[in-house]
Amino acid sequence: MKTTRKNTLSTRHGGLLILAAAWLLIYSGCAPSAGQNAAPPAGEELPVITVSSRPVTTYTEFNASLQGSRDIEIRPQVDGYLQAIFVDEGAYVHRGQSLFRIDPASYQEQLNTANSLLLSAKAALENASINVEKLTPLVQNKVVSEVQLRLAQSAYESAKANVAQATAQVQAARINVGYTVVTAPVDGYVGRIPFKTGSLVGKTQAEALTVLSENKEMHAYFSMSEVDFLRFKEDFPGADVPEKIARLPQVELLLADNSIYAVKGKVELTEGQFGKTNGTISFRATFPNAGGLLRSGNTGKIRIPSQVTGALLVPQEATYELQDKIFVYALTDSNKVLGKPLTITGTTGNYYLVSGGLKAGEKIVYQGISRLHDGTVIRPQTISADSLFRVASL
Structure with missing residues (x-):
C-alpha cells in the first residue's frame, strides 16, 4: 500500500510540471516580441526648421558686356x-x-609757303590801294579818264581777294601742323x-591709332529673350515699355568674380524690335564709375530685382537632388523623416522659393541629410528659421 501511494504522488507531480511547462510555452508564444508596440529607439540628433513664408526680393540675371559711355576712335x-x-x-x-x-616737317614747310604767299598778297593789296588813292583826285580834276580809276579799283579788289585766299591757306596749313x-x-x-x-x-x-574710352559712366548692354521680355512686361507696372523701364528699380551689376559692384545702376534704353538672328531684344543700363574700376570690355551680369510678397522659403543646404528633382526631408509625427519633392519657382540668395511640395508650418531637416533615408528616426533639435534668414540677408 505504501508503494502504491508514492507512485500516485509522483504521477500527480509529474502531470503538474508538464501542465506548467505547457502554459509557459503558450504564454511565451502569445506574448509580444521585444520592441513591438514600443516607440522606436531615438536616432541621431539633427537640426530642424519650420518652413515659413515671408516677403523677399528675387533677382533675374542677364549676361552683360560693358562699354564706356563713349569709346572714341583716335584717327x-x-x-x-x-x-x-x-x-x-x-x-x-x-x-x-x-x-x-x-x-610735321612737310606741313611746317606748307605753312611757311602759305605765310610767304600771304605777305606777297598783302604787298600787292597795298600797291593797289596806293594806285586807287593816286588816281582818285586826278579823275576828279579830269586829268585822267575814269576808266583808269575803275581799272585800279578792280586791281585793288582782286588783290584784296588774294589776301583773303592766302590767309585761308595759312589757316589750313596751320591746322595741318596742329593735326x-x-x-x-x-x-x-x-x-x-x-x-x-x-x-x-x-x-x-x-x-585707328587707338580707342579712347571715356568711362566716368559705364554702359552695360544685355539682352532678353522673347519669353523674358513677356515676363518683364507682366511683372512690372506701366502702360507701355518706356514707362515700365522708367519705373524699374535700380539694378545691380554682378562682376566676373561674383562680387556685387558697389554702385547700383539704372536701365535707360531698349531697342525697338527683336533681332532677327537670335530673337532677343537689347537693353542698356548705366553705372557711375568714379573709381575707374569698370573698363570697356568687362563682362558681368545685370540683376533686376522684383518683390515677392509671400514666398515659401527653403534653404538650399537643406535640400538634395534626385533624378533632376529637388527634395527635402520632412519630419513626421513620430520623428521619422520623409523625402518630399519640391516645386521651385526661383531663388533668392541661398534660398529656394517653393510653390509646391511643402506647406507653411511643416518642419524639415536642416543639416545632416546625406545620412538619412525615408523612415529614419531622428531626435529633432529645433532652430529658428528667422535667424537663418537674417544671417543669409547680411
Missing part, C-alpha cells in the same frame, strides 16, 4: 610717319593731353595701340 587727320608715341596702352589720359606726333600732334578729346583710358614709331599713318587707313 590721324594728316598723312605722315609716326614720329612719337607719348602714352602707353591702358594709360589714363586727360582731355587735351598729347597722344601721338606725326612728322600732327594728336591729342585726347576726352578724359579716358587708352586702348590697344597697333602702330609703332616710324609707321606710316594716314586719314584713309582702316585701323
